[in-house]
Amino acid sequence: MSDHEASTSDSPIRLDGTTLEGGGQLLRLALSISSLTHIPIHVTDIRGKRGKVSSPGSAGGLKPAHLAGVEWLANATAAKAEGMEVKSKDLVFRPSTTGSETATDGSQNESAGVWKDVYQDGKIVRRESRIAMATPGAITLVLQAILPYLLFSSSASVSDQNETVPLRITIEGGTNVTNSPSIEYVTHVLLPLLSLKLGISPISTTLHKRGWSTGKNEVGSVTFEATPSFPGSTVPALSFQNRGELSKVHVSILVPGATARRIIRDKVTAQLLAYYPDIEILFPVDEDSRSDKRLYLLLVAEISNGYRLGCDWLFDMKSQGSTMEQKCEKLVSRVVKDLKRELKHEGCVDEYMQDQLVVFQALAAGKAHVDGGKGRESTLHTKTARWVAEQVLGVKFDELGQCEGVGFVVGEDFKKRRINEEEDAVKAMADVKV
Structure with a gap:
């Protein structure tokens, strides 16, 4: 039996x-999929390749920034989790299919542990949550x-009169961090x-304070507001x-x-x-970084049909x-060169975007096409x-990076659906043999 087949039982998929x-x-991706589908996962030797060369065995495991996401998703899904601590190299994550958090009114609410409901005139107008990191992760x-x-x-949405309630989440940490997407990107x-291709309402960002990993470490804060998809809807094929x-x-x-900004x-x-x-x-952001050790440049190519390709660099030489x-000359020369290379490939996404779309390809209802150039x-x-x-999901990507998604339905018990599909497949094989 493969690891994927084992997922339909109580045994988690081992990664x-x-x-x-x-x-x-x-x-991160394994947790994303597990949280939605309730398929349990077991990740071993977490970040096991970090530090293998320079300092074997010292740099792997969960860092505080990773743990922040794990803990939030565990609380949101009432998951049973083992290994949720800094430096842990082994994590078992079992989301609940029914929820076990107790809301303030005594009712059972899967997401009561992370959301605060905000009311106006006796009606819920939004749900709020916060994730705080003490370092600029x-x-x-x-x-x-x-x-x-x-x-x-x-479970993250509250339906009322055929509407979903906006979700507002504030995350404290780093906005401009080496080897990570910037808040500008x-x-x-x-x-x-995502708004263009998934047909969802625009996701807004409000930058309260910048957080930097260069120069003196500073912790910043950003609020995101998103409107979740309505129960029963599917993820459109990209x-x-x-x-x-x-x-x-x-x-x-x-x-x-x-x-320096003029230069x-x-x-x-x-x-x-x-x-x-x-x-x-256009110059949407032109800001004083307040430190000679903080130089950042992002170029975003906007294409006539709405596609966007980004190239950036947080100066670290x-x-x-x-x-x-x-x-400044080095900064400009490198980022312009990178943008020219991206445009020459004639793809619809830049090299940093490809991996961020995989989860949406895998969940989609239909075959998702992403032209990387x-x-x-x-x-x-x-x-x-991929x-x-x-x-985790059993999808297959071809040599062009395309896959037939699983057709995830918002609100469904996906794990139960997968169990039923595999039981039907076994029964069909048995009938053929007879």
Whole structure:
């Protein structure tokens, strides 16, 4: 019996945390899917490839930022979990199909442990929650773990007169963190694309304070507001094809001082217009980072049919002896070069977006097409995400990165559906033999 077949019993699906990329993404995606489907998982050797070379055995396991997402999802789904502590390298996660949290009125409510209902004129107008990290762990990675649950779990929504109540969640941590999506990337690339392709209401972001991993560590705060899908609805099959023509580039600048920001604006404008003379250049973010160690640039290519491709860099080079102008030149040169490479591939998504769409492909009702571009192999993060989806949901990705989704229905007992499907398959085989 395969690990996937074992999932229909009480035995959790076992996932080796050292597979492929072997980092935190494997854990986040497994938790996302498990929380929605109630399929139990057992992740071993969590982040097992971290520190293997420089310091074997010292850097793996759950960090506080990972634990924040695990604990929130465990409370939201009334899960029975083992291994929920910092540095844990082994996690068993069993979401409840009925919920065991007790609401303030004494009723059983699966999500009573994370949500506070806000009333107006005796009617619930929204639900609020908070995830707090004491260090600048990436807010966006926590969001990555919980977003599918926010959008597609009926337990996260309250239906009233055929409406779903908006969810407002505030996450404290890092907004601009090395090797993680920035809040700008999520706001200007990921969330607009999801709204466009999933047919959901726009997900809003409110930045209260920036949190940085460069310079002096600072903890920031962001509030996200999303409207969950109505119970009984399905996840539409994504279609990222026929990219279209470049029309605009949105430029987000976070560097110290007015002079450095002017240098960035001038150099970005000159280099972009040299290659794409007919585009419109916009500057949605032009902000003083207040530290010589904090330089960040994001370029977002907006395509005529609504697609967005992002390239960015949180400057992390050793720059002793370099002037601020020299650092700005390096920053602009690298990000513009990356954007040109992305556009040359003619794909509908950038290399950072591919892996973030896998969960939505796997849950979709129908075959999901995501054109990642010509002559480019899928990233290791993308291969890892597809492997997790295949192990937990049983979907199969082809050589083009397409898959037939499971047709997840908001509010269904997916685990029960899977058990029934496999029992029917066994019965059909037995009938054939007879």
